[in-house]
Amino acid sequence: MAHHDHGKHGGKSYWLDRKGNVAKVFYALIAVDVLWLAADFFHKKKAEFDAWGGWADGGFGFYPVYGFVGAFLLVLAAKQMRRVLMRSEDYYERRRDGGAS
Amino acid sequence: MAEFLLSPPMLLMLGSVVLAAAPRNVLPRTVLRALLLALPVYSLWRFWGLDLGDYAQFELFGQTLTLVRIDPLSRIFVVIFHLAALIGSVYSFYVRDNFQPLVGVFYAGSALGVVLAGDLWTLFLFWEVAAVSSALLVWVRRSGRAAGAGLRYLGMQMVSGVLLLAGIVLFRHEVGAAPGWAEFRNLTGFLENGGLGFSNLAATLIFLAFGLKAAFPLLHSWLIDAYPESTPAGAVFLSAFTTKFAIYALARAFPGQSELIWIGALMTAFPIFFAVIENDLRRVLAYSMTNQLGFMVVGIGIGTELAINGAVAHAFADILFKGLLFMAMGAVLYRVGHVNGSDLGGLYKSMPITTGLCIVGAASISAFPLFSAFATKSLIMSAAVYKEYFWLWLVLLFASAGVFHHAGIKIPFFAFFHHDSGIRCKEAPRSMIVAMVLAAAASMAIGLFPLAEMWFGVANPFYALLPYPVDYDVYTTTHVITQSQLLFFSALAFATLMRTGLYPPELRSVNLDADWLYRRVGLRIWDGVATAFVTIHRAGYAAAERLAGAALETAQRHLGPQGFLGRSWLTASMALWVAVLLAAYLVVFYWRLA
Numbered sequence: 001m002a003h004h005d006h007g008k009h010g011g012k013s014y015w016l017d018r019k020g021n022v023a024k025v026f027y028a029l030i031a032v033d034v035l036w037l038a039a040d041f042f043h044k045k046k047a048e049f050d051a052w053g054g055w056a057d058g059g060f061g062f063y064p065v066y067g068f069v070g071a072f073l074l075v076l077a078a079k080q081m082r083r084v085l086m087r088s089e090d091y092y093e094r095r096r097d098g099g100a101s
Numbered sequence: 102m103a104e105f106l107l108s109p110p111m112l113l114m115l116g117s118v119v120l121a122a123a124p125r126n127v128l129p130r131t132v133l134r135a136l137l138l139a140l141p142v143y144s145l146w147r148f149w150g151l152d153l154g155d156y157a158q159f160e161l162f163g164q165t166l167t168l169v170r171i172d173p174l175s176r177i178f179v180v181i182f183h184l185a186a187l188i189g190s191v192y193s194f195y196v197r198d199n200f201q202p203l204v205g206v207f208y209a210g211s212a213l214g215v216v217l218a219g220d221l222w223t224l225f226l227f228w229e230v231a232a233v234s235s236a237l238l239v240w241v242r243r244s245g246r247a248a249g250a251g252l253r254y255l256g257m258q259m260v261s262g263v264l265l266l267a268g269i270v271l272f273r274h275e276v277g278a279a280p281g282w283a284e285f286r287n288l289t290g291f292l293e294n295g296g297l298g299f300s301n302l303a304a305t306l307i308f309l310a311f312g313l314k315a316a317f318p319l320l321h322s323w324l325i326d327a328y329p330e331s332t333p334a335g336a337v338f339l340s341a342f343t344t345k346f347a348i349y350a351l352a353r354a355f356p357g358q359s360e361l362i363w364i365g366a367l368m369t370a371f372p373i374f375f376a377v378i379e380n381d382l383r384r385v386l387a388y389s390m391t392n393q394l395g396f397m398v399v400g401i402g403i404g405t406e407l408a409i410n411g412a413v414a415h416a417f418a419d420i421l422f423k424g425l426l427f428m429a430m431g432a433v434l435y436r437v438g439h440v441n442g443s444d445l446g447g448l449y450k451s452m453p454i455t456t457g458l459c460i461v462g463a464a465s466i467s468a469f470p471l472f473s474a475f476a477t478k479s480l481i482m483s484a485a486v487y488k489e490y491f492w493l494w495l496v497l498l499f500a501s502a503g504v505f506h507h508a509g510i511k512i513p514f515f516a517f518f519h520h521d522s523g524i525r526c527k528e529a530p531r532s533m534i535v536a537m538v539l540a541a542a543a544s545m546a547i548g549l550f551p552l553a554e555m556w557f558g559v560a561n562p563f564y565a566l567l568p569y570p571v572d573y574d575v576y577t578t579t580h581v582i583t584q585s586q587l588l589f590f591s592a593l594a595f596a597t598l599m600r601t602g603l604y605p606p607e608l609r610s611v612n613l614d615a616d617w618l619y620r621r622v623g624l625r626i627w628d629g630v631a632t633a634f635v636t637i638h639r640a641g642y643a644a645a646e647r648l649a650g651a652a653l654e655t656a657q658r659h660l661g662p663q664g665f666l667g668r669s670w671l672t673a674s675m676a677l678w679v680a681v682l683l684a685a686y687l688v689v690f691y692w693r694l695a
Contacts, residue, residue: 078377
């Protein structure tokens with residue numbers, strides 16, 4: 001599905017065209033995430049909610065876990081929705097079969 | 102009279118009509134465009150000089166109506182609607198034809214009429230004008246799909262208008278006077294009083310009328326259906342006004358209405374699932390608009406000063422960043438001819454400026470620190486925390502991660518990055534770039550003002566516009582860290598899904614939504630009803646035909662050439678019968694005499 005011979009289209013090669021550099025971006029993102037997680041050691045959170053033993057908005061790593069799991073499950077759930085909801089592109093344009101003409 | 106004609110709604114509506122009617126040889130295109138841009142600028146400048154209060158009252162059918170009533174809630178909407186009219190007009194100058202900016206400014210005028218209306222009748226008038234003028238902006242695409250979508254759009258807008266009219270009429274019946282602002286403001290009270298009184302039904306009808314335009318769940322699909330079928334410029338104008346004046350109307354009439362909290366929560370959550378699997382990137386933006394409107398509806402439902410401030414501030418910010426995203430995708434549509442995620446990719450090479458500006462819009466809608474939604478959506482989130490709505494807060498947090506996922510990452514990623522589609526096109530036209538820069542600058546300004554206040558003590562002009570005084574620190578260490586954690590780990594989820602191949606590929610497809618109910622099920626029911634009518638009609642016709650045929654046959658049998666009565670008779674037998682007749686006559690005559 002992916003084309004890897006982009007250089008020839010533009011005549012110019014871009015940094016992101018190299019597959020290794022895309023991996024670099026991914027690892028950089030992981031590094032940034034580790035830093036953000038570590039930030040939880042350095043600030044005091046005051047729990048506003050008692051639910052979940054105060055972990056929800058006061059505990060270590062709640063926002064990272066919630067953000068990651070939430071986004072992950074969102075995509076997987078949406079993918080399953082396609083089974084029920086997806087139709088061909090011209091679904092609404094197709095001539096109606098049956099019915100009064 | 103001048104007060105009437107120079108009021109913001111009239112100035113924009115009449116001004117655009119006059120400009121549209123001016124002959125081309127009198128008014129060259131550049132002059133017309135300069136005058137068109139001057140309209141919102143002059144109108145806003147004039148408005149700025151007015152104090153809070155009533156202006157331009159007029160008599161209609163024996164009722165005193167108020168065209169302009171300025172209070173802190175309407176004021177901020179007036180400001181942003183002028184800005185949106187200006188930015189939208191600049192953007193639309195990429196085509197030689199001035200139809201779109203003229204209709205756009207007219208539509209902006211009608212939206213101003215809604216937010217400035219001092220009573221429900223005036224509100225209703227502009228409500229309907231906005232419905233019709235905005236439908237033109239769908240049809241201006243001049244494609245078959247746009248024609249159908251525009252018609253369905255107008256139909257749904259008219260349903261809203263009818264609900265509103267019915268509500269107002271019932272309301273007037275109960276209150277006995279023109280439904281003025283005081284009653285309008287008390288609609289929440291009427292709705293919460295319960296019972297089956299007329300004013301309760303009236304308030305419910307008005308609630309639904311507002312809710313339809315605010316894209317409540319199941320009433321939302323007109324937005325998803327129609328906006329992406331418009332032109333690049335048309336969608337920018339459309340995204341700014343109708344849904345936002347519905348938010349204004351809800352904030353005006355139903356603040357603290359608790360149903361709104363869960364309606365809004367549903368609105369933030371369900372569209373993000375659709376957005377993940379939608380291929381048309383402007384339709385993704387339409388879903389993301391429903392999601393953002395959900396946050397505003399939640400804020401109105403919570404109803405505290407902080408929450409209402411948040412809802413209104415977020416409406417202001419949304420017009421700018423959603424406009425910016427629609428403008429960026431409009432630029433792609435204009436240059437490439439479509440915005441299908443499945444067929445785009447690598448456009449950052451051809452459109453680097455558009456890419457950068459789109460990323461500003463993406464960061465703004467995702468509520469990254471330094472960008473606008475961080476300074477607006479947070480007010481709503483905090484209001485939910487202060488009122489201790491735990492589950493609501495979890496839903497809103499999930500929706501925040503979700504909006505970053507589809508509007509923050511998916512839109513720029515599939516259009517401008519991902520795999521190179523091989524498409525090479527020109528950068529967006531200059532008018533588009535200027536408009537996008539304006540919206541991007543405004544979005545960043547909203548995000549940076551609180552920081553400037555914190556560090557340099559500069560008063561925040563944006564918060565000063567909000568309906569209630571703001572006592573809220575946006576940039577606390579905890580807030581910056583937790584928000585960044587949420588967003589960056591959401592980004593990590595996306596990257597992981599992409600690299601493991603679990604992410605669903607963009608596919609050319611249509612996903613069923615609530616409009617399926619009237620585009621398919623409704624149509625089938627209509628077909629069924631029509632078929633039944635045709636069947637009954639045909640059966641009736643056949644029966645009548647049989648009956649008439651039988652009558653004809655009987656007549657033919659007796660009167661036809663072979664029939665007893667139609668047969669030729671001998672002259673002799675005729676004479677005989679005449680003699681019999683005369684004889685019978687004689688007998689009767691004599692009998693009568695006797």
